[in-house]
Every structure is written in C-alpha cells, then in structure tokens.
Amino acid sequence: MTDLLTLSASEALALFRRRALSPVELTAALIARAEAAEPLINAFTYRYFDQALDASRLAEARYGHGNARPLEGLCIAIKDAGHIAGQPTSSGSLLGDEGPQPKTSPINQRVLGAGGIVHARSATPEYSCAAVTWSRRWGVTRNPWNLAMTPGGSSGGAGAALAAGTATLATGSDIGGSIRIPASCCGVIGYKPPRGRNPVDAPFNLDFYCHTGPMARTVADTILFQNQLCGPHPDDATTLPRHQIPAPGELGDLHDLRGLRIALSRDLGLFQVAPDVTAALDRASRTFRDLGAVVEEIALPWGDDVMSAALTHLQMIFGTSIAPQDPADWDRLTPYAKDFATKGLQVNPRDYLAALTRAGDMAQELAHAMAGFDLLICPTTAVPAVAADFDPGTQSLMINDRPVDPMLGWVMTVPFNMLSTRPALSMPCGQAANGVPIGLQIVGRPYDETPVFRAALAFEATLPEWSARAPQIC
Numbered sequence: 001m002t003d004l005l006t007l008s009a010s011e012a013l014a015l016f017r018r019r020a021l022s023p024v025e026l027t028a029a030l031i032a033r034a035e036a037a038e039p040l041i042n043a044f045t046y047r048y049f050d051q052a053l054d055a056s057r058l059a060e061a062r063y064g065h066g067n068a069r070p071l072e073g074l075c076i077a078i079k080d081a082g083h084i085a086g087q088p089t090s091s092g093s094l095l096g097d098e099g100p101q102p103k104t105s106p107i108n109q110r111v112l113g114a115g116g117i118v119h120a121r122s123a124t125p126e127y128s129c130a131a132v133t134w135s136r137r138w139g140v141t142r143n144p145w146n147l148a149m150t151p152g153g154s155s156g157g158a159g160a161a162l163a164a165g166t167a168t169l170a171t172g173s174d175i176g177g178s179i180r181i182p183a184s185c186c187g188v189i190g191y192k193p194p195r196g197r198n199p200v201d202a203p204f205n206l207d208f209y210c211h212t213g214p215m216a217r218t219v220a221d222t223i224l225f226q227n228q229l230c231g232p233h234p235d236d237a238t239t240l241p242r243h244q245i246p247a248p249g250e251l252g253d254l255h256d257l258r259g260l261r262i263a264l265s266r267d268l269g270l271f272q273v274a275p276d277v278t279a280a281l282d283r284a285s286r287t288f289r290d291l292g293a294v295v296e297e298i299a300l301p302w303g304d305d306v307m308s309a310a311l312t313h314l315q316m317i318f319g320t321s322i323a324p325q326d327p328a329d330w331d332r333l334t335p336y337a338k339d340f341a342t343k344g345l346q347v348n349p350r351d352y353l354a355a356l357t358r359a360g361d362m363a364q365e366l367a368h369a370m371a372g373f374d375l376l377i378c379p380t381t382a383v384p385a386v387a388a389d390f391d392p393g394t395q396s397l398m399i400n401d402r403p404v405d406p407m408l409g410w411v412m413t414v415p416f417n418m419l420s421t422r423p424a425l426s427m428p429c430g431q432a433a434n435g436v437p438i439g440l441q442i443v444g445r446p447y448d449e450t451p452v453f454r455a456a457l458a459f460e461a462t463l464p465e466w467s468a469r470a471p472q473i474c
Helices: 009-018 023-041 049-065 106-113 156-164 180-186 219-229 275-290 304-322 327-332 335-344 349-369 450-460
Strands: 044-047 076-079 120-122 169-174 189-192 211-216 261-264 294-297 375-379 397-399 402-404 424-431 437-444
Touching (some): 009 049, 023 044, 023 049, 023 156, 044 156, 076 106, 076 156, 106 169, 120 156, 156 169, 156 180, 169 189, 169 219, 180 189, 180 424, 180 437, 189 219, 211 219, 219 424, 219 450, 275 294, 275 375, 275 424, 275 437, 275 450, 304 335, 304 349, 424 450, 437 450
Parallel strands (some): 076 120, 076 169
Antiparallel strands (some): 044 120, 189 211, 189 424, 375 437, 424 437
C-alpha cells in the first residue's frame, strides 16, 4: 500500500502501459488511504469515489486496447474553485453555488481530455482568498506533516492530498502564491507558469496576477502534467501557443550544472525570514554550487511598498469580486473573506493605478538585478507554516519578534504574480523542527522555463529520503 501511495505519476503510467499495475488497483489504494486520512486532514470537499472506480475500469480497458491518453487512469484532485459540468463548485463558501455547473473550466477540460480521473475536489479557503485553508463551509484542512499547522493556501487541500498520498496529481490556481505556498508547506512541487501559458477562467484570465498550474510529488511529474495543461484555449483569449517543457532525459547532465548562473536573495529586500528558513536556503545554495552552478547573492530595491501595491491590486480585483450583493450575506462570510471584500470596495482607483505602476517598476528592477543570471532562488515562505486555524482577517502575525502583515507578510510568492511572465516553482529544501517542510522558490527569466526545471531536477536528486515518503498520520 505505501509504495502505491508514493508512486509517482510517471511510474504509474509506465506500469499501466506494461500492464504491471491496473488503474483500478491504484485508484482503490488511494481511496482507501483517503478514507483513513480524511478525518484527520480534511483535504477533500466533494468525493466521487464510486465514479472514480468506474472510470478506472474504463481506463484499464483503454490500456488493453492500446488507446490510452497521456494521463489515463491517474486520480487527480481538482481544486474546488474551477468548474466541472454536472458537479457543484462551493469555492469554500456558504454562498457557493451548490447546483450542478453547466460548463467545465478550461484547465479541467485539459485534465479530463488527457484521461485524468477526478476522484475528489480539493479544499480551499473561502473564495481562495487566504494563504491558509479553512472555511465555515468545510472546516479546517490540516498539514499531514504536522496536524496543528496549515497546509497553506489557497490550494491547500491539493497540497495536503499529495503529501498524504490520497491523490497522484492535483490542480491549483495562483493569484498570490496559491500553488507555491501549499507546495512549500506540504513538501511537494508547485509550479506557477508564465502568464498565458495555461488557460484561466474569465474574467480572471484578464488579471495578470492569476495563473493555473500543476502540483505533484516530483519534478518529472510536474513537467508531465504541465505539458498537458498548457496551450491555447478558445475560452481564454490570453493563452499562448503551446510550449513543451523538455522531458528530464532531454535536459542534459543533471549532475553537472556548470554554466548555470543563479542569483540568491534571502529576503527579496522586504521580508522578515525565520532563521530555519534562511538556513535551509543557505544549504540549498551550497548544493547548487556543488552541482557546478555559480550562485551569487543580489540586492533588490524592494520594500513595504511592494506588498502594499500587491494588496491594493488583490483587494481591488479579487476582494471586490467576492463582495456579496445581498447585505444579508455578509455575515455568512468567514472573517478573513469579509475583511478582504470590505477592503476591496474601499480601494481608490488612483491607488490601483499606483499599484500597476509599482509592478511595472519592479520588472525593470529585477531585470537589472538579475542581469547575467539565469535564475533566482529564494524562500517560498518566510516561516515554514502558520497554525491551521490562523485567521488573517482578525489575528496578528510576528516573525523574528516583529509584526508582519497577516495576509501576505509570511508568503514570498506575491512578487512573482506581479511579475507574472516569470515562471516560478516551489520545491522542498528542508524540514523544520516541527516536521513541516521548508520550500525553495526557483524563479526564471520571462517565459524561460527550461532552466527552472533543469535546476529543480538536479536539486531534487540531492534531497534526503524523507521528502519521498508519505507522513505517518494514520
């Protein structure tokens, strides 16, 4: 059972093709694990276990007939934010639409079209507007490595499911780090592709902060999944021509990164960062040097104005979008969602313009600081995780005995939503004393994805054994 729970998607597909493993067997194992783990971690909202077993039998038949699709027979947790025709979408809210949706979101069309099996929808905070995952609708989702801590958000159920071994792949969306934050907290891989690479539901496809992307347990699986998700879609006019990331075997000698130049920032110029996170980043930098890369620290001219601009943008677009029309509905929101929506309705258009201007300036500043470098590495989160039930709408947060913004002050992901053409991947680079993983963020040049994955694959090969096993939660 344990081997099946940690089996990578790439390994599972190879076994399916050889008829050495049945999709039915793997699906049954994941469901059994979920039935044992869900009372503890609460990663799933809607569950479709019987339908998934039926779909796995059809997948087994397709392998027998030689017409299997690229993700045929893999159980993929779909975030309970986008839509699947005929299924409800709660968005983690008591105000969510519980009726069957009429249409499938573009990213989910890609999953289903490639043969993925939707066995469950993964939990999110209300309307995906927090970096923790709990809501009045579904309760608290917990980190499999330490049940007292959050799995991150907003794709927190996805990260928890991957870590716990209850899904083989998972989808995420990322408007401020919502793929990379849970990847960091849960010790898995999360990838924010460049803007336009993957389709996004309207109207958020028009917001340059917003992305959809893959989450997985290995870098190779992330490449596999991303290559199925990318490309133009008729429902998203912002999507770009299809771009294939090279397979691991096509990326050269991953034990030798000579010629790769990596910039390092411990704090992006503006974050308070916990000592164990900084120590993990320093160890990662030494590993990259041992692999032959040049790693040099850079300074960034970024300060509190960056996060102020990000909050203004997110509140204006995202906060306003979740503000209820009916005054009676406001008291049904969770405190953090109510706070976010209230602030969204208060944003001044001049402040929003200033936020756009700051993002434009940041692009020039980072390009100047990274001149001559292929990649930037930095922490994904400034602390490994916060408490599972932390409420950024009502509670304060301290790092290094200093107060930080409770919404975004601990997540170092948002600058790369502001700089949305840059690919950004989070992967584990250590483990805190409380068992929670620590994430490394690898950021590329605009639209230049291959060096990100080459570096990630090489670094992954150096990780200790703990990163490849499911935590013992049940």
